[in-house]
Amino acid sequence: MFHKTTESDSLYNDLEQKSTRELLVGINTEDQKVPQIISGILPAIEEVVEQTVSHLRDGGRLFYLGAGTSGRLGIVDASECPPTFGVPHEMVIGLIAGGDQAIRKAVEFAEDDKLQGWKDLQEFQVDTKDVVIGIAASGTTPYVIGALEQCNANNIVTGCITCNADSPLAKTAKYPIVAVVGPEFVTGSSRMKAGTAQKLILNMITTATMIRLGRVKDNKMVDMQLSNDKLVERGTRMIVEATGLPESEARAQLLKHQSVRDALQAINDGK
CATH class of the missing domain: 3.40.50.10490 (Glucose-6-phosphate isomerase like protein; domain 1)
Structure with missing residues (x-):
């Protein structure tokens, strides 16, 4: 049994x-x-x-x-x-x-x-x-x-x-x-x-x-959905750390592109 x-x-x-x-x-x-x-x-x-x-x-x-x-x-x-x-x-x-x-x-x-x-x-x-x-x-x-x-x-x-x-x-x-x-x-x-x-x-x-599958870059959730203020703040910090941009500009780029990955790509491309 x-x-x-x-x-x-x-x-x-x-x-x-x-x-x-x-x-x-x-x-x-x-x-x-x-x-x-x-x-x-x-x-x-x-x-x-x-x-x-x-x-x-x-x-x-x-x-x-x-x-x-x-x-x-x-x-x-x-x-x-x-x-x-x-x-x-x-x-x-x-x-x-x-x-x-x-x-x-x-x-x-x-x-x-x-x-x-x-x-x-x-x-x-x-x-x-x-x-x-x-x-x-x-x-x-x-x-x-x-x-x-x-x-x-x-x-x-x-x-x-x-x-x-x-x-x-x-x-x-x-x-x-x-x-x-x-x-x-x-x-x-x-x-x-x-x-x-x-x-x-x-x-x-x-x-x-x-x-x-490439959904994480370094150790960051660069594809996370910006579904609340906490995640917007987290994404902003990621962009500041990666680019050295002022927080206000990093936040603006994040909200524009709605993705940490896309925002970083746009910044790197000079867009």
Whole structure:
């Protein structure tokens, strides 16, 4: 029988009898294990990034597919790509079992439908140019596994992020990422260490991919969308640092061209 370490008993007992400080120390102690685990699986993450870079360069898209916390984390990561890297919204797409209403409120039994994940992908006309990454801490979510099985059958590259070794999901994905972070502080609460691991891995995948696609210059987000005053100020500082222009002139150039990259190009061209 498949054993889920994410469901194993917590290493801490009698939580209700502990002080606030004791609870926080315990949670923090467990959290510190997560990056150590991820450091040991970087080659698997690298494989997924390389596949993603290759397919996105050829006009493909990256899909995240999950249920519950896993689905929400995929949507968060996808939604942050356009403002951070200036890419189209349709380049990185997050899908969750139960649809958009499940982002805020759980939809009962939505994750148990093995056919729905593939149906959701078909609404976007998923094809062989794309990469589909299933996210499930348990590694057993039917919504995710069913979708990846259909992707495999249609020669679509599949990856996964899971937190249980030898899970059905890891065996289904062509490029599995398995971060075995062990029992949760509260038994079975995989939104904790497992969720943290998934978030860190998602950060790695999209950030490394976007850098490889040329969406970062030096260490700056030169393609970010100017969607608020903070980002306008950040972009202005980038231009001042790169050109030595007075702040007012740098800001004017940024607002004129609506992009740090385009503003710097125009300044360099003397426009």
